[in-house]
Amino acid sequence: MPDSLVRLVDCLAGVRVLCVGDVMLDHFVYGEVERVSPEAPIPVLAIERETRTLGGAGNVLRNLDALGAQACFVSVVGDDPAGIEVRKLVPPSAEAHVLVERQRVTTVKTRYVAAHQQLLRADRETVSPIKRHLRDDLLRLVEEALAEHRVVILSDYAKGLFAGDVATTIIAAARASGRIVVVDPKDRDWGRYAGATVLKPNRRELANATGMPVGSEAEIVAAARKAIERHGFDALLVSRSEDGVLLVEAGGAVHDFATEAREVFDVSGAGDTMVATLAAALAAGASLADAARLSNVAAGIVVGKVGTAVVHRTELTAALLAGDEERLPKVLPRNLALDRIETWRRQGARIGFTNGCFDLLHPGHVSLLAQARAACDRLVVGLNSDASVRRLKGPGRPVQTEAARAQVLASLASVDLVVSFEEDTPIELIHAIRPDLLVKGADYRLEEVVGADFVQSYGGRVLLAAIEPGHSTTATIRRLSGAA
Numbered sequence: 001m002p003d004s005l006v007r008l009v010d011c012l013a014g015v016r017v018l019c020v021g022d023v024m025l026d027h028f029v030y031g032e033v034e035r036v037s038p039e040a041p042i043p044v045l046a047i048e049r050e051t052r053t054l055g056g057a058g059n060v061l062r063n064l065d066a067l068g069a070q071a072c073f074v075s076v077v078g079d080d081p082a083g084i085e086v087r088k089l090v091p092p093s094a095e096a097h098v099l100v101e102r103q104r105v106t107t108v109k110t111r112y113v114a115a116h117q118q119l120l121r122a123d124r125e126t127v128s129p130i131k132r133h134l135r136d137d138l139l140r141l142v143e144e145a146l147a148e149h150r151v152v153i154l155s156d157y158a159k160g161l162f163a164g165d166v167a168t169t170i171i172a173a174a175r176a177s178g179r180i181v182v183v184d185p186k187d188r189d190w191g192r193y194a195g196a197t198v199l200k201p202n203r204r205e206l207a208n209a210t211g212m213p214v215g216s217e218a219e220i221v222a223a224a225r226k227a228i229e230r231h232g233f234d235a236l237l238v239s240r241s242e243d244g245v246l247l248v249e250a251g252g253a254v255h256d257f258a259t260e261a262r263e264v265f266d267v268s269g270a271g272d273t274m275v276a277t278l279a280a281a282l283a284a285g286a287s288l289a290d291a292a293r294l295s296n297v298a299a300g301i302v303v304g305k306v307g308t309a310v311v312h313r314t315e316l317t318a319a320l321l322a323g324d325e326e327r328l329p330k331v332l333p334r335n336l337a338l339d340r341i342e343t344w345r346r347q348g349a350r351i352g353f354t355n356g357c358f359d360l361l362h363p364g365h366v367s368l369l370a371q372a373r374a375a376c377d378r379l380v381v382g383l384n385s386d387a388s389v390r391r392l393k394g395p396g397r398p399v400q401t402e403a404a405r406a407q408v409l410a411s412l413a414s415v416d417l418v419v420s421f422e423e424d425t426p427i428e429l430i431h432a433i434r435p436d437l438l439v440k441g442a443d444y445r446l447e448e449v450v451g452a453d454f455v456q457s458y459g460g461r462v463l464l465a466a467i468e469p470g471h472s473t474t475a476t477i478r479r480l481s482g483a484a
Contacts, residue, residue, distance in 0.1 A: 021057025
C-alpha cells in the first residue's frame with residue numbers, strides 16, 4: 001500500500017462527520033451446540049455469554065469513534081428498554097441527538113452464534129415513518145449541524161426514519177451548503193437519494209434499484225452508470241463480497257479494488273465500517289479513489305472479527321504496513337493489543353508475556369527480555385502505569401513517565417508489543433491475553449509468579465529467566481541520590 005494511505009489514516013483523527021440514520025441494538029448470544037433437540041430437528045444452543053452493541057447507524061457511529069472522528073449523531077428510538085440501552089451505548093465522545101418516539105419499538109436484532117456461525121436471527125422492531133413532529137425536530141437538528149460538518153452520512157436501514165421527503169430534504173440542504181453526502185441505501189427507490197455524492201450499495205441492492213444484471217464487472221459498471229445518470233450521483237462504491245469493491249465515478253473513471261480480507265469470520269456490519277471509513281477519509285480531504293481504497297482495507301479487517309465489530313486507526317495502519325514490521329506501532333491500549341495478539345495467534349504464533357515497571361531500563365532488563373523473546377514467537381510486555389508504580393514503589397516513582405518507559409521498551413527488537421495496566425498486578429491482563437509463555441526473573445519462586453497457576457491450567461509454560469547480577473533500578477536511584 002502507498003505511504004499516502006498511511007498518512008491519510010493519521011489525518012482521520014478529529015475530522016467532523018454528521019451521521020443520520022436508523023439505529024438499532026445488536027444482541028449476540030454465544031454458546032456451544034453439542035446435540036440436537038429431541039423435540040424437533042434443531043440444534044440446542046448451550047448459552048455461554050451475551051453481548052449488546054449499537055447496530056445499524058449506531059455501528060457507523062462506533063466505527064467513526066474508533067477512527068478518531070468527531071461525530072454528531074441524529075436518530076430516533078422508541079420509549080422502551082432497548083431505546084434506553086441504545087442511548088446509554090452511544091460513545092461519550094459523540095454529540096448525540098437520539099429522539100424518542102412514544103410507542104415505537106426500537107429495533108433489536110438477536111443473533112444466536114455457535115463456533116463463529118450464526119444459527120438464527122430474530123428481529124423485534126417497528127418499521128414505519130417517524131411521527132411528523134419528530135421529523136421536523138430531526139431536520140432542524142441536521143440543518144444546525146451542517147455548518148460544522150464537512151461530510152454527512154445517511155445510514156438507511158429502511159426502518160422509517162428516511163420515509164417521505166426526509167432523505168431528499170437533508171441531501172438538498174447538505175449539497176446547497178457544499179457538503180459531501182455519503183449514503184448507505186436499503187430502499188429500492190434511489191430517487192430519494194438524488195444528488196448524493198456517493199452511494200455504497202452491495203451488488204444485490206444495485207440490482208434491485210436498477211433492475212439490471214450485475215453478474216459481471218461490466219454489468220455492475222453499466223448498472224452503476226445508469227444509476228449515476230438517472231439520479232445525479234457523483235459516484236457509486238459497489239461492494240462485491242469476496243470480489244472486492246468497484247468505484248464508478250460520474251466522469252467515467254472505474255477503480256477495481258480487490259478484497260483485502262484474509263480471513264472471514266462474520267460479515268455483520270462490514271458495510272457500516274466501509275461507510276464510516278469512506279466518510280472520515282473524505283472529511284480528511286482524500287480523493288474518492290483513496291477514500292474507497294482505505295474503506296476496502298477497513299472492511300477486510302472487520303470481517304475477520306466476530307460480531308458487530310469496529311476498526312481502529314492503529315489497525316488500519318497495521319494492515320497498510322503488513323510485511324513492514326518495523327513501522328508497526330508497538331505501544332497499544334488493551335483492546336487494540338488484544339486484537340493484534342489474536343491475529344498473531346491465528347497465524348500460529350506462540351505468545352509470550354512478561355511484566356514490570358521498567359523505570360530505568362538496565363542490562364538486567366535487556367537480558368530478561370531477550371531470554372523471553374527467544375522462548376516465544378511474539379513477546380508482549382505488560383507495563384505498570386504511573387499510578388500503579390507509585391502505589392508499589394512510593395511517591396518518588398516512577399522516574400520516567402509511562403509514555404517514556406513504553407517508548408524505550410518499544411525500541412527494543414526483543415519486544416513486539418507494550419500494554420499498560422492500571423492494577424497493582426497484571427493478573428487481569430494475563431487472563432485477557434492467555435499467553436502460551438509467562439516469564440519472570442529467577443529471583444521469583446514459581447508460586448510467587450502472578451498468573452502462573454492460570455497459565456499452567458490451560459497448558460501454558462512459565463519461564464524463570466536468569467538474572468544479570470548487579471543491576472537494580474532501586475539501587476541505581478539510590479546511588480544517583482547519594483551523588484546528588
